[in-house]
Amino acid sequence: MEQFLQQLTNGLAVGSIYALIALGYTMVYGVLKLINFAHSELVTLGAYLGLTLLTSFALTDRMGPLLGILLLAVMVMGLIALVGAMLDRVAYRPLRQSPRLSAVVSALGASIFLQNTIMLIYGARFLNYPHDILPKMTIHMMGIDVPLVRILILFVSLVMMGGLFFFIQKTRIGTAIRAAAIDQGAAKLMGIDVNRVVLLVFLVGPALGGAAGLMLGLYYGQINFTMGWSYGLKAFTAAILGGIGNIPGAMLGGLLLGVIEAMGATYISFAWKDAIAFLVLILILIVRPTGLLGERVAEKV
């Protein structure tokens, strides 16, 4: 039981990071029907920028761990948002009227370009986050000791997802984003500037991805220029699991994938962790081809 709860909290923490990354994929896909393959590199960049800013400003020493990391997160999210907007401007916007495959190729190119840029700047070796940023506290709950960082990650992710959900579902701009995702032409007839919707999506998605990268650094302590690839793939899987283009779906898919993976690694085989995750994806897609919360993807003509 104790092991189960430990793995559950671990899975939820990792899953919430997957969910944050998955949101970036799903939002861009929702509006542009484009898989932004470079999104995973934005996650990596978030982890590296986080490390750079953390060590060069010594934020946590000056402001205390919690406030320091909060400020760090804001800075990382802001910077990655800008990179995301630039990525769209340079790699995708010139191809908006081209066949969809051209944009996919451009996405792959952007991904490789960003990954190599990160490698050239930071080197190919693993880098370590300082050990002592967050206090090595554990919190006793439900009969187990849960590391503070795990709870913080889950909490902060849930807050961000809740905020995004509210923004998308309840605000005027959020409704405009949903409308543009359904029918861009009709959205324009409502007076919605679809280019600005796209820009917004390329600010919000990467900001969440950047935050996720920072969390990965804080949680695992080690970062590498290829790290985005595996997390990006998992998050992409999570987005499909939940139904790509569907925002609550990405959240659900991410959390679910994290838990499944943690359970599979513990109770079946650690070495088969990834295989189990993808097996679940395949099984769910056989039963529900549009993903758990997805709808009518096939209807689009």
Place this chain on the structure above:
Amino acid sequence: MIDMLLEIVDLHVSYGNIEVLHGINLKVAQGEIVTILGANGAGKSTTLLTISGLVRAAKGAIYFDKTPLHKLHAHKVVKEGIAQVPEGRRVFGTLTVQENLNLGAFVSRDSARVKRTREWIHQLFPILAERRHQLAGTLSGGEQQMLAIGRALMSEPRILLLDEPSLGLAPLLVKTIFQTLRQINETGVTVLLVEQNARAALKLANRGYVLELGKIVLEDEAKALISNPEVQQAYLGGIA
């Protein structure tokens, strides 16, 4: 001469290398109901899409109350006071009826006014008030058409462009919708109506244009068009 609200001058539109509108001239005065008749592929929808800025003009000009529309992006055209009910309704299926209506008022910031307009639309189409929390995709075709019209009216347009509002609807429903269009027009909204149902359109309209293969071939009072033998032959099934 009356001041024209909408004036299209020598409009040419191409899709790729193929020109589909070959120099159209069309005028709509304030308060009028004008209809554009024509067969499939004549360029009726293209004309409306170009007015709304979803399709770019290759040559020529469109003026709305002296403002050159052909230079504006689609989302800016709405702000000028032009709303379109597109062909096939194109309601946002996975959003609620209420959300669809609110999107129609995306450009207006005055929430009290938006509320008043919404109440007026609920009066015009009571079913929309009843189904406000339902997803638009679950409405019947007729209800979706009403929603599309209501949504367009939410921006309080000076001119309402409608592309085939009768498409796929039962005759009785077409009648209801056309009656509502008259009501809307009586509140001062100018109407430009593209229709295949020529008889219903000409009964409603003051004037009409006949579009054939990207060119205006006839232009007259609606009454005169109804009794025009050529129009009867081609668009009214030969019987007056």
